Amino acid sequence: MQTIENLKKTLGGIDTQILETIKKRIEITNQIGTLKIKTGEPMFVPEQERKMLDSLSKRFDADIFGIESMWREIMYISKREQQKLKQTNKNTITIGIQGGKGSFNDIAIANFLDKNSFDKEVKIEYLYTTEAVLESLNSGAIDYGQFALANSIGGIVEETITGLGAYRWTQVENYHIPVKHSLLLHPNASIDSIDTIMGHEQAIQQCKTNLTKMYPHCKKIGGTDLLTDNASIAEAVANGTLPKTTAAIGHESLASLYNLKIHKKNIQDQNDNQTTFVLVKL
Structure with a gap:
């Protein structure tokens, strides 16, 4: 019995x-990985x-x-x-970030790299969305990923929470930076001609009260699809993808990057506005 x-x-x-x-x-998959490195085949399919x-x-x-x-x-x-x-x-470390060039994600990773160093050259990939970051991480296209997790005014970043549940990842570190938004116009536009203000849904939320008071006649739109990120929206205003009657929200550095003009700085509802970012790996 x-x-x-x-x-x-x-x-x-x-x-x-x-x-x-x-x-x-694991020993066998490592052998396969070694052979793929030699042949240049993609690591993950x-x-x-x-x-x-x-x-x-x-x-x-x-x-x-x-x-x-x-x-x-x-x-x-x-x-x-x-x-x-x-x-x-390989000789480089690739970090994919949620935003575009000049975004707060870009500023956050630059601040992190100023205080922390890798033993290899670092390359930044601008992937614009959390899902794209996590997908690239899980496919082996990038070594690390960074995205915004929460903001002191806007709360949890919804697109990040949605993406986190669908992919595997390991947290390396989290950190926060102050977030100060500016209203950015096409160089040939005036504030009187603006009928739409566009930014990441979090940016709209962080500036909601001030935007309503200062620009009550303007539609406030959170970006979607390829125009989710503040940087991509600013670029679209500059190159004519979006009409000149649209103003962008974002960091003031976007003005010099995309040849826009700053109509007003510090339009966020609270001066101590800050966002927490997360650096992840597999």
């Missing part, structure tokens, strides 16, 4: 076998991962055994080890 103690010993043996098998799997998960789900009852979630965890461990191999074998 089986006893609980005997069954526990049997389980212990099975657990040891599982761990040894996972260890062997999402379509291949999906096929593997679909195959496992057909062989087992995924709903009962949680095969997909368990296997995603195993693959995540393998991907993380392969990413370490990739970083060891």
